[in-house]
Amino acid sequence: MPGAAGTKLEVDSLSFFYGKTRALKDVTFNIPERRITAIIGPSGCGKTTLLRVFNRMYDLVPGARAQGTVLMDGNDIVTTTKLLDLRQKVGMVFQRPSPFPMSIRDNVAFGPRLLGWNKTRVKELVRSSLEAAALWDEVSDRLDEPATSLSGGQQQRLVIARCLAVSPEVILMDEPCSALDPVATLKIEDLMVQLARDYTIVIVTHNMQQAARVSDFTAFMLMNPEGRHGELIEFAPTADLFNAPRDPRTEAYITGRFG
């Protein structure tokens, strides 16, 4: 439920450029702690771009560059050079489930092991992460089977478990259900709701109704038709945004009356 909550990420006048083209302009809002914040908007409005600023995934794109500040617990994400620490704290789940080509156990243990954690701790982590990802019951008796033998929805939960294993604080999800069928989607949504007790979750979704279903707060973004850059139109508690949005563009979008 929305309500009083600390701020986890403070986005202030964030602009983003791919080379010379601007993808985001002056995005400012606060992402509350231990809540689910959804980012919605039409294709190409910069949702993914915004999300990828939060764990500096954009560093992989040559020529990409951010301007402004994004504070996490007071530290600026945009200018930090401690990328490995940042990414450990800010986990990410992608559109297509991407299990590593190894056993279920090794998938979850992969991160902790490479980070040099000791064996007993890793073993505990495998179990606790799988439990937190609501997958333990389904896989506890076949931890050594290849992860690719799982169904799509299970794979996505495995990926979430893998990400939980390195103890993140924030979990970013970029359309985590768009490759899944409705049943698996509901499971992931329920999982998100549960995880929001302990983690700050930011989810990008194409599916407005998904945002409506699971999130506590919703950010609506739109491509500015003149500047051809993405903008934040409205950020509000989800219930407010879907019942009585303040901006007519939000209303037009959520009622499907665009264009």
Add this chain to the structure above:
Amino acid sequence: MPGAAGTKLEVDSLSFFYGKTRALKDVTFNIPERRITAIIGPSGCGKTTLLRVFNRMYDLVPGARAQGTVLMDGNDIVTTTKLLDLRQKVGMVFQRPSPFPMSIRDNVAFGPRLLGWNKTRVKELVRSSLEAAALWDEVSDRLDEPATSLSGGQQQRLVIARCLAVSPEVILMDEPCSALDPVATLKIEDLMVQLARDYTIVIVTHNMQQAARVSDFTAFMLMNPEGRHGELIEFAPTADLFNAPRDPRTEAYITGRFG
């Protein structure tokens, strides 16, 4: 609105096999004329397979074979050898828009030209088909540009126009909007509603709510967990199916309470 309507396709005890594996078992229902019939169900339950029986598209898959009858205006589709006639009468629109690599005009004229219709008739057809597909206004001044220059939603409408140009009676659509953004999706949905005045439309969709929004009748299919083949669980007017489904499995599916 559902209501009295003739039957266009009579599906009777239809089974389908891919080689030795059975994909459909004993599907029986009637698809009404000039109405939109939606086929919904979880992934892999045989929706696409069923649809592809109606224009014998499965002939392209080696080893595929259908059993039972599907009567269209009294003629059995399953056993007919007049494939070219059949496919002309039963048009099809696919998931990803697939404009031919030629101009917009040539795309629409392609079918009629193959059929050897004369030039003036083809010219008229191009216009009337594009109009019927609600695309004429957007492309009338650039008919000679390549079809690939259109946006995704426009391409999908072009494909529909192309299919209208050979005067089909039935239009099959296999997840026609799943590659489109919400705005384009709404346009296609509105188009379907308009086309249903003159054509019998059968649409396969993953998106229950789309079925709910546009269709007059809905068929719900499910994979039989023992036989591992698809079955028809319920076929009813859409409003009934979504308000008070008769089968508990339908209810479980549409309320997202599966598994």
Add this chain to the structure above:
Amino acid sequence: MPRLTFERELASLRESVVRMGTVVEAQIEASLDALRRRDGASAEKVRSQDQYLNELFKQIREQIFMVIATQQPVARDLRRLMGIQYIATELERMGDYAVRIARMTKTLVGLPDKPLRAEFGLMGDLSIGQVHDILEALIDENEAHAREVAGRDNEIDRLYHRVFDELITEMGTGKPDPDGALRAVTLLLVAHNLERIADRVTNVAEDIVFLETGQVVELG
């Protein structure tokens, strides 16, 4: 032309609810007319007409149910739907008052004739006027008009209290006369129901404000 189906359904719902309003208005008018003319048959007709109103209400409910199930409306769209449902509920209730007035009329027809107090005419005209105007506000989606109509509540209230006091006094001072007592009580109930109609109009006004702006207000 986005969301053809939804717009079509919404238009049909608006039409239904406006029809309901018109019928309710006619029912109230007919019941008061029957009262004035002491016409039992007309009163009976009001009662049977109510079935139609109930039917319409059920239909609207069901249609709204179906539209929600199939069109997943949000924000303004949903407000418009739910607003229509709220209004339909109020209209159905107003219809009940008309029926009760008609029932009272039938009781009165069985009693000796006596001239009706002027207040009944006034109250009737006022309440019919309110119903009529609130329907117009609904049709025009005119929030300000709705608020204005709701404000006219006081006049009817005042008239009702006057009628009530007068009738009680009349009963208390009169000679023993069972018919007179029944008549007075019955008329009192008619006034009571007219006053209730005005209350419902206020609620409809609130619903119109909600439907148009999303604000939940208290106009009572």
Add this chain to the structure above:
Amino acid sequence: MPRLTFERELASLRESVVRMGTVVEAQIEASLDALRRRDGASAEKVRSQDQYLNELFKQIREQIFMVIATQQPVARDLRRLMGIQYIATELERMGDYAVRIARMTKTLVGLPDKPLRAEFGLMGDLSIGQVHDILEALIDENEAHAREVAGRDNEIDRLYHRVFDELITEMGTGKPDPDGALRAVTLLLVAHNLERIADRVTNVAEDIVFLETGQVVELG
């Protein structure tokens, strides 16, 4: 555990509507109690308590609105939501009757004391029992029980008509006494409201049937 959020919201809504029911029951009981004890303060308390009921009703409406907007329920889920809304509407109306009984009570307190007819106790017990039982049917999702409760309507109707006739007769034959007339009319209105409560229970029963089975029935 599918659709956590939806189930949570639904549970909270059910809780709210049951709370509404309990409050309504308490209100009716309190108003009748005040009537019996000629306790103006208690009656006043019923009136002020009604605000709470209205609040609860508005909250339920809003929450349902939000759940529909965000959870896109269909079929059974939607029926349960809308059913709750229908029931809440009826409960709110029942609450109004309790308030009106309380208002009558205040009128009666100002009049000379006279023993209350036995029928009032009976009617009160009956209607409170109906309200109580229909709430149980709602909590247990017990459609059959709901139908049974609705069937008990007749007894109250019978009592109401008896009270009505007796009071009219009393008024018609008595000596001129304004207080007596006011008292009789007021009591008559109390009985009228109790009878109306039973009507609402029937509606709630219909709503429970709908909510559970999707059938629209007429139990009146």
Add this chain to the structure above:
Amino acid sequence: MAAAVDRIRRPASIPRPPDRYRSLIAVVSWAAPAALILIVGVLFQQAWPSVTRFGLGFFIGSEWNQVTDHFAALPFIFGTVVTSAIALAFALPVGIAVAVLLAEPGAQGVRGALGTGIELLAAIPSVVYGIWALYVLAPWTLLHIEIPITDHFGSIPFLGGIPRQTSLFTAALVLAVMILPTLSAVSRDVIRAVPRGLRESTFALGATWWETTWKVVLPAARAGLFGATVLALGRALAETVAVAMVIGNRPEIPSSIFSPGYTLAAVIANEFAEATGDVYQGALVELGLVLILVTLTVNVLALLLVRSASARPAV
């Protein structure tokens, strides 16, 4: 306010930690371009004596004389171009047909085996083709193709003369076989890259298999098919030993395709080991240089074509 000022002062590029791994493998990846440049450079240097001596005349003259130390490349260029062109003419229709068949969806069973077979053609070392062509193909060709044609069509230019086992024609035939796998494999990939929906929607309009293939699928793959052809041409130009074994090795421009000839690659293979003297060696290296420059050009062209074909927006 302070924040705004701060933001303006901040450098446009954001500090990023150095990526040493990237630098390391980037350096390693220089190997391929370095090799290419080195090859061209070294060959240039080796060919220098010949380049300075003969200049452009090297490409016009047709004399190849170790005794007088006079060298010119025209006969080899002629032989290379003619054998490659004929080979392409043979291979093209067959290659496209194979590609069309292999690209049919659901290429299991018989078609899968066909595909494997065609690809194995590419794996067989060219020297094996050479020995087979020399002892099996050449005698058969002489008897069953060359002699009948010269007998009946001898009056037509380039088809007359005295037919020989080792000839331009035989070399071209081997080349055709050898480039067929390249041609069909690349074409198949290009045709396969044509979206499935395109094929299916053509069928769904009521088109026949041939109409679908000819009017939609192949046109959609046009640019890529052209690229495949050019790529195959590059292979033909560069082929060495199989040609050296069957072309007859005669450094002159023949008047008939059934006469012996010589190609750039073949002459290097045959003569380089015994070549004495800077000029002779230089001339051979210059031939190599010509060969490599021509094939590089052709390859770059082909690559651009194939690449643009597969990079086209998905239709």
Add this chain to the structure above:
Amino acid sequence: MRRNLWRRFGSTFAMGAVYGLTGLALVPLGLVLWFTTAKGLPSVAHMEFFTNAQRPSGIPGGGVANAIVGTAIVVSLASLAAIPIGVLSGIYLAEYGAGRWASWVRLASDVLVGAPSIALGLFAFALVVVPQHHYSAIAASVALSVLMLPVVIRTTEGAVGLIPNGLRESGLALGLPRWRVSLQLILPAAAPGVITGALLAIARAAGETAPVLFTALGNQNLVFDPTRAMSTLPLVVFRDALTPYKDLQQEAWGAALLLMVMVLVINLGSRWVLRRQIRLARQL
């Protein structure tokens, strides 16, 4: 309706023609396989063929042991250079392959694949043989490693590229450094494809004649010293086939059979490995 009949007939006819042409394409394969096997078998049937070095015409008991050893040495040396460099370059292209520099690398390796192998021979000759003043296996290895390099690069790039980007990003998103993700996550996932590439490159190098003609030059004796001239199987085929002596020609057929079988086995094997890779990648 008549029109449709014609259309169907035309289509069937065209389909027949396509099948016919494809059948025609397979004729040479059959012929080469058949003749090489038929003519080579008599040689291969003798054990000496594998154990003895070459002998001059007229002296019985000759074999190709020297060429087998030579092929092994030359190809091993070439692999030692080409495979590590090729794999790393391939990873570079797949992982950082967006920039301009990468596109040059890509173009260079594509062009190298098409470079005439005879030119590579000339190159190695000038680079190694000329300064050292004698032919050597090393020189041949240089030529062959240049020949193998682009094959390894492009197959590695392909195999690594098949691994969905999500895997890479997921690794990075766990807070792992880039090199770990690349070498400990992506490369193992792409291993079958990379191995295939290496095998194909080896097969190709082993079958090449032109680059070894005047680098390894050939040697009748069994030698193991890579700084000396050596023979390889293709060289044996080339040289012996063109002699007028029947016994040497027979030896050439035998060597050709050996070479062909080896190359085909590697090819079919690597296809199998590759199929697994693709299946795996598809699951990812």
